[in-house]
Amino acid sequence: MFARLSLNNGATLMKLVLLANLAATLMMTGAIWIVQVVHYPLFSRVGAEGFARYEAEHSALITLIVGPLMLAEAFTAFLLAMQPPENVSYPEVWIGLGLVAVVWLVTFFVSVPQHSILAGGFDQGAYETLVNTNWWRTLAWTARSALVLWMTVKVIGVERLLS
């Protein structure tokens, strides 16, 4: 009885972890698209005067939403990779974790260094690199959204969704 209870609790927990992962990923996808399409283009229009202050304001505020979401997404993706929810396979959760690794690597080895340059004032090269490479993150998060939604569909049950 206790073994079954434990199994059920673990299985339930992984469903909740999947939902937390889904929420973080989809919110990040909505955020990154608006940053890529609307917010980053504004950078080139701010002007040299005061740009460093603008960059500082932007970084401080965007971190408020992106920081907790990225951490929650990475933590839950790691947990899912360790123990996939029922009906979800190991390759699916490991591809999901791989895509998280892609966005983190691009963020910390490409985006953050460009932001550091821009923090000192507007730099056309850093700006273009930031915008162009942000497409990689945008696509990776979009792919993650599709993948995690697919996992959620599998956990709910395709038959139930079609009935």
Next chain:
Amino acid sequence: MKFIFVINLAATLLLTGLVWTVQLMSNVILTFSSYDDFSNYPIIYMTNYPVIYIILFLILTLPLMGIEGITAIGLAFSPPEKLSRFVVWIGLALVAIGWLITFYLYIPRQGVLIDGFYQEAFEALVSAGWWRTLAWTARSVLVLWMTVKVIGWSASSPKPSI
């Protein structure tokens, strides 16, 4: 149960991330409008914004809002198993609140700002934006709760191996 449940969930979560980002961007501009030596930026932003970005913004947001609205109506009239009509109607009411704030408060204030940057109008825009952000955040919590109920709490089928 229908696929519209998952589509509704996805649209709401995407829109929540999106409106939070728009709201924080608006706060950056609000902060800058108070700087005496840098008051030109909000004017540039609001009055001379490239049309292509406005179109892209609308391409991102309007279809998502439309999909969320249509699927929320579908769920209200045909709730998935395990969900009460009361819960799905609260979800639809929150969609209505988001739409009303967007089309009756947010967009008209943006329209005023196209003619020029007016501090009071922009502050009103940001204020409306917070209400909208709150409505979508509440919807996200609600649809996630609905998903928890739909998925259920017990384990029944074996986990597939590699």
